[in-house]
Amino acid sequence: MTRRPYGLICPISLACEILEPRWTIQILTELWNGTTRFNDIRKGVGNISTALLSRRLKEMEALGLVERIEDNATGTIDYFRTEKAINLEPAMNALAEWALCNIEADIALSGADASTVMWVVRRMIVFAELPRRRAVIRFHFRDDPPPKYPHYWLVVEPGADFPEICSLDPGRDVDLYVETGAVSLGAIIEGRSSIEREKERGRLFLSGDPGLARSMDRWLRTSVYAALEGIDQLS
Amino acid sequence: MTRRPYGLICPISLACEILEPRWTIQILTELWNGTTRFNDIRKGVGNISTALLSRRLKEMEALGLVERIEDNATGTIDYFRTEKAINLEPAMNALAEWALCNIEADIALSGADASTVMWVVRRMIVFAELPRRRAVIRFHFRDDPPPKYPHYWLVVEPGADFPEICSLDPGRDVDLYVETGAVSLGAIIEGRSSIEREKERGRLFLSGDPGLARSMDRWLRTSVYAALEGIDQLS
DNA sequence: CAGTATCCGATGCGATACTG
DNA sequence: CAGTATCGCATCGGATACTG
Numbered sequence: 001m002t003r004r005p006y007g008l009i010c011p012i013s014l015a016c017e018i019l020e021p022r023w024t025i026q027i028l029t030e031l032w033n034g035t036t037r038f039n040d041i042r043k044g045v046g047n048i049s050t051a052l053l054s055r056r057l058k059e060m061e062a063l064g065l066v067e068r069i070e071d072n073a074t075g076t077i078d079y080f081r082t083e084k085a086i087n088l089e090p091a092m093n094a095l096a097e098w099a100l101c102n103i104e105a106d107i108a109l110s111g112a113d114a115s116t117v118m119w120v121v122r123r124m125i126v127f128a129e130l131p132r133r134r135a136v137i138r139f140h141f142r143d144d145p146p147p148k149y150p151h152y153w154l155v156v157e158p159g160a161d162f163p164e165i166c167s168l169d170p171g172r173d174v175d176l177y178v179e180t181g182a183v184s185l186g187a188i189i190e191g192r193s194s195i196e197r198e199k200e201r202g203r204l205f206l207s208g209d210p211g212l213a214r215s216m217d218r219w220l221r222t223s224v225y226a227a228l229e230g231i232d233q234l235s
Numbered sequence: 236m237t238r239r240p241y242g243l244i245c246p247i248s249l250a251c252e253i254l255e256p257r258w259t260i261q262i263l264t265e266l267w268n269g270t271t272r273f274n275d276i277r278k279g280v281g282n283i284s285t286a287l288l289s290r291r292l293k294e295m296e297a298l299g300l301v302e303r304i305e306d307n308a309t310g311t312i313d314y315f316r317t318e319k320a321i322n323l324e325p326a327m328n329a330l331a332e333w334a335l336c337n338i339e340a341d342i343a344l345s346g347a348d349a350s351t352v353m354w355v356v357r358r359m360i361v362f363a364e365l366p367r368r369r370a371v372i373r374f375h376f377r378d379d380p381p382p383k384y385p386h387y388w389l390v391v392e393p394g395a396d397f398p399e400i401c402s403l404d405p406g407r408d409v410d411l412y413v414e415t416g417a418v419s420l421g422a423i424i425e426g427r428s429s430i431e432r433e434k435e436r437g438r439l440f441l442s443g444d445p446g447l448a449r450s451m452d453r454w455l456r457t458s459v460y461a462a463l464e465g466i467d468q469l470s
Numbered sequence: 471c472a473g474t475a476t477c478c479g480a481t482g483c484g485a486t487a488c489t490g
Numbered sequence: 491c492a493g494t495a496t497c498g499c500a501t502c503g504g505a506t507a508c509t510g
Binding site: 005006007008009010011012013014015016018019020022025026029045046084087088090091092093094095096097098099100101102103108109111112113116117120186189190223225 | 240241242243244245246247248249250251253254255257260261264280281319322323325326327328329330331332333334335336337338343344346347348351352355421424425458460
């Protein structure tokens with residue numbers, strides 16, 4: 001980054017200089033979520049190019065935000081936030097709270113599409129709340145325009161320690177059908193709406209296994225910010 | 236801004252999309268300081284071009300961060316933060332605190348030069364703590380390399396309601412001589428150091444009127460964050 | 471004072487291809 | 491898996507000149 005500095009005597013501007021370059025905060029958020037591997041970070045922040053991610057990580061390492069740890073035994077490389085980056089949590093929480101309470105839901109979620117929502121859903125699954133047996137949940141996004149892949153299958157296998165999500169029919173019997181829109185599901189996860197609310201408004205339909213349907217609010221976590229007062233609700 | 240959106244279901248990224256465009260936060264800070272006029276904002280954020288400031292203000296107005304109020308009587312135009320922008324204060328405070336406590340002072344102030352420091356000094360003057368009579372304080376910056384204008388005169392006139400600052404000799408008798416460096420004075424204002432401390436370390440010398448020298452910690456305010464614990468001190 | 475209009479340059483960034 | 495290397499463009503933004 002040979003970005004021109006602001007050159008002000010002001011701690012906020014200093015923070016801006018460090019945090020403003022594109023993807024910096026998203027990378028930190030991803031590390032915060034526990035991701036440590038290059039390609040996982042890449043997917044997590046949404047298709048940043050390898051070249052740019054590589055550069056950013058180096059820059060962030062130079063700034064003391066990120067630590068790169070190479071495991072000589074396995075040859076793998078993990079990235080972690082430094083103390084300095086962890087200390088950003090209060091600021092990032094404040095930003096999240098601001099966005100949730102001050103930006104209207106429809107604007108906030110205007111960019112939501114099926115695939116990105118499902119990527120978030122994947123992270124929000126509470127595995128322990130899903131049945132021990134094999135179970136298949138199919139999400140159907142009825143958005144306009146229709147997404148490239150309108151269907152997603154969430155497959156729980158008894159042996160696995162995490163459910164699979166795929167956009168191509170795995171050819172299994174489906175236990176629970178979820179019919180919704182990307183914005184509605186996104187709003188539920190962000191805490192701007194709720195499963196109940198979206199069902200009432202006719203934007204979420206569950207059919208199939210009644211147990212799975214009833215426990216959806218347990219096996220699908222909502223954002224940690226969902227409990228905030230004053231979130232701008234999706235009408 | 237046709238800036239490519241992040242496209243993530245994440246309130247932090249949403250905040251980033253709104254706040255990351257260059258100068259956005261600096262403009263908000265300036266409005267926060269009470270500045271309302273176009274050219275004052277311009278100077279306050281440090282020579283942003285008129286074209287860009289104009290565009291940014293429009294964008295921020297469209298985003299609901301800024302309100303533009305035209306006084307039909309006088310024809311003047313004032314800008315104010317909206318409620319939405321005021322609600323950013325906790326986040327901006329958190330960022331300031333982070334930068335002060337986690338970024339080393341020498342890096343934080345590496346861009347400090349005499350003219351920008353004096354611009355901040357101007358805002359930090361507590362007029363009521365200066366004598367009622369005419370008084371002249373001369374700042375001499377002994378930086379390396381020497382600044383374009385190494386001297387600044389702060390002139391208090393009995394009638395005026397605010398002191399003048401100029402970089403050309405007004406030709407008055409000087410009451411107090413302040414000899415220092417841009418980094419030292421910047422550090423004092425940011426609360427990374429103190430008048431006492433810089434005097435002890437030989438980076439600040441006061442000579443002339445003993446009363447003015449003694450009261451410097453009253454007529455020169457320090458940042459509101461100066462009281463924070465754990466600020467990285469300028470050794 | 472409060473901007474427009476224009477121009478141009480740097481570079482940030484994305485896309486793709488390729489490597490150990 | 492974890493990157494490098496290259497390319498090319500869009501756009502962001504700085505400088506300057508000009509206007510009501």
